[in-house]
Amino acid sequence: MRVVVRTFSELCITVGAVIVLFVVYVLFWTGVKADSAMDRQIDVLQDQWAKRPVATATPAPDASADPSTDSSPPKPAAYQDGKPFAVMYIPRLGFTWNKPVLEDTKVGTLKKGLGHYSGTAQLGQKGNFSVAGHRRTYGDPFKDFPKLRRGDAVVLTDGTTWFTYLIDTGPYKTVPSDIGVIDPVPRKSGYDEPGRYLTLTTCEPEWGHSHRLIVWAHLDSTQPVEAGKPEALRR
Amino acid sequence: MYGWIWRHLPGNAWVRALISLVLVLAVVYVLFQYIFPWAEPLLPFNDVTVDGQ
Known part of the structure; x- marks a missing residue:
């Protein structure tokens, strides 16, 4: 009898300890892992951009190697699933706030940065x-x-161009099945003609999944990276 | 349960304490590396998209 009671209490203590550890994992450890993963993604991007030929000054051989510099605004190459292709800056979320943007919105991708809905428009x-x-x-x-x-x-860069989007519609609460918010001309956004738009989505409430929060923005200006940081990022 | 483990560890009390510590760390490592990453997506914090992907 004593053995049974003792084993039962030991099991209860063990389960309690595991639950505490799990809370630590969710609240703290995922953040540590994600921060280092995001930093690594940004490093990957910066390496890529550093290796990219400076095509604006040297037209002939390099331009063919890099199709993204042909037109203005440049048409980027197709994004690769799960790979980073841009860095996003939102001064309102903090002056040092910057996150990599990766292609697709799979669970594993969103652990390493922000996810671009594959199938929606490319940057700019x-x-x-x-x-x-x-x-x-x-x-x-x-x-x-x-x-x-x-x-x-909302400022993004793909290594050749700065894209500055300005938010038009503040956080809009909707349900998870409202796919219309990422339409080319998003419904309920107030936009009524085709344009260059940006949509950000996240969950609502903060720890739940019953709703989604949406903001919409339009492309306000672009400038080549050689021209320096855009106005919104200067201080 | 823990008493049984303790009795079956070799060595004197210090060695047993050391082995216990290593065992605890191993369990924590397995939890953080394999069990929790599997369990975490079952919680609602991962749903941030509107198309249910």
């Missing part, structure tokens, strides 16, 4: 460039999502 192109990110856990990239306001800048 006509259509709706749509990006999803975690609100909580995995580095909390979109923790302060509700603070975004009309007029806030």
Whole structure:
């Protein structure tokens, strides 16, 4: 009898300890892992960009190696699933806030940065460039999502061009099945003609999954990286 | 359970304590490396998209 009671209490203590460890894992460890994963993605991008030939100054041989510099705004090559292709800056979320944007929105991809909905427009192109990110856990990239306001800048760079989007519609709450928010001309966004738009999505409430928060923005300006950081990132 | 493990560890009390510590760390490592990453997506924090992918 004593053995049974003792074993039972030991099991209870063990389960309790595992639950505490799991909370530590979710709240703390995923953030540590995601921060280092995001830093690594940004390093990968910067390596790629550093190796890229400076095609603007030397037209002939290098231009063929890099199709993205042909037109203005440049048409980027197809994004590879799970690979980073841009860095996003949102000054409202913090002056040092910058996150890599990866292609596709799979669970594993969103652990390493923000996820671009495959099938939506490419960065700076006509259509709706749509990006999803975690609100909580995995580095909390979109923790302060509700603070975004009309007029806030969302700046992205693909290594050749800075794209500055300006938010038009503040956090809009919707249900998870509302696919229309990432349409080329998103429904309920107030846009009524085709354009170069950006949509950000995250979960709502903060720790739940019953709803989604959405913001919409339009492309305000672009400038080559040689011209320096855009206005919104200067201080 | 723990008493049984303790009795079956070799060596004196210090050696047993050391082995216990290593065992605990091994369990924590397995939990963080394999069990928790499997269990975490079952919680609702991962649903941030609108198309249910």
